[in-house]
Amino acid sequence: MTVSQLATNWIIAPTILPAITAAILILMRQRDIEVQRLLSVVSTLILLGVALFLYDRVSDGVPQAYRLGAWPAPFGIVLVIDRLSATMLVLTAALALAVLLYAIAGWDRRGRHFHALFHFQLLGLNGAFLTGDLFNLFVFFEVMLIASYGLMLHGGGAKRLRAGFQYVAINLIASSLFLVAVGLIYGVTGTLNFADLAVKAPAVAENDQALLQTGAILLLLVFAIKAAFVPLHWWLPATYAAASAPVAALFAIMTKVGAYAIIRIFGTVFGDGTEAEHLGAVVAPWVVPAALVTLAVGTAGLLGTRRLLNFAAFSIVASMGTLLVAIGQFSIDGLTAALYYLIHSTIAGAALFLIVDLITARRTVKLDALVPGNPISQAAILGTLFFLVAIAVVGLPPLSGFIGKLMVLDATYGVPRAWLIWATILVTSLMMTIAFARAGSTIFWKTEGQTTGPGWETAAITPMVVVGLLVGASLMLAVFAGPAVKALQATAEQALDTQAYVRAVLGSRENTEPARPITEPAAEAEVTPVPPQEAAGD
């Protein structure tokens, strides 16, 4: 076994490690919570280490594939890592560590199995970022969702149960749509492997094109539900506002899974071929308008909501709008901006949920209602943190949101209807500034009566440090924007380079003529003149 093979085997580690950890954590449920916390944190630290190692491995620019059971590529299951996957892995692990440190200050005690569910969630997330075929994307989505159902209900209560029912129902519908899309695409192309799909999709017969495009649009719908596109966004504020704060902060990466899947499927897999006929072009006209409406709706929600938790949730919707405007360009500049904004908005969104939780915990009377109330303890430090997080989320200098939005504006300069995109982004930024200024001044300045919340001697310090670290991460992302953008540009170029991806997975096979696997229904369709859905042998 050579060194490179050994490194290839590491690709599966980000899925195995959380799976084993979660299993051990279930066995340890009777043990002291301190032991569980220790194992949970150590495992997440190792995961971060593995993610960084893998990132380093793929930074030479060549995607690498891990074939499960060494089955050759289009037949067996493959995990593929490239810069995009590795970036998402590192982001997930880093966010998970921050959220976990926040949760062990107390939230994890408020229900059972928090740590086990947390690691199952990481398993689903990492798997979704690594998988190299459509059906396993579905499976890892489900793993991620099952864990998220448990996490969302963490802490219990009638409100969480009601919101949880809606969340589960909408995701079951999304899963059904996903399976329809999988069925359509398999029925037409005879493969679900990303690389194989990329080779076969352009070669699909003329009369099957409509089916393939229907499948592609259905996939976009599924990812749109995950990414909270308008009009499929309505589940998000209810769910995130009902979930406990650390869970909502971890969910900040869940919407990004939808964004990642859009980049992977419509950028890498279906992005190949001529400008007019590739499948990315079929969905592209829908993405940007929907993204602009998402941004507007998110901002309207920020202005209109009367609760801090909903406020934080709507900021996620708005940030997804900005992100998808950039993704919708399907250009290298657009994708670079999108990836930068993705990292930024994950950090900022999580930080916002955590700071809102710190504030809510201290407002013992009004809780998260956005109305004047009692002054809170540690107002100076929490106020400063809220101010900094607000700057990051809205996109004002000097934090990373500013650079992110600037890059999005720059990437959309000169595209058709750029004025509309610019106007929407700039006006919504102004509106968001107003919304945050109003929320901040209501909570921290319009106060009367006695100070509520724990004093310095009883207050937990770690949660504040975690929020501070997240703000620091945003600042670092801004300070080191040069190297970061350079790396992300390489990532974007690689994500749109279908041929390199195909080479990594299928090896030299893509040169051998269509290389159809023997289980190829299309060959059968040539024999039978009837349309494929009706092709049968009765």
Next chain:
Amino acid sequence: MELIVASAIGLMTAAGVYLILQQRTFPIVVGLTLLSYAINIFLFTSGRLVINEPPIITGANSYADPLPQALVLTAIVISFGMTALIVVLAIRGFLETATDRADLPEDDFPDETETGS
């Protein structure tokens, strides 16, 4: 056979969608179940409908595609687990809030009125 299978899928999907659009949790759960049945059969047909053929290549020009069958099996397991979960959620929600409505009522937030001043 295609007509029967296609009609069955269409009918179950239509019934499922109708039930999902109801206000109460039980019809929604039944609707989701019907929808998952429809999807399972749909997935099954994506490998083409064939009768009395081996699921492997034997040199004959007709065979049953084994992959959709594997996919359906996975999909059945997942949708079964999900249905169990959502049933529990619906029952717990009913027991804790004494209503089986699926929407989130405005007055779900008890301190909304007192802070309205």
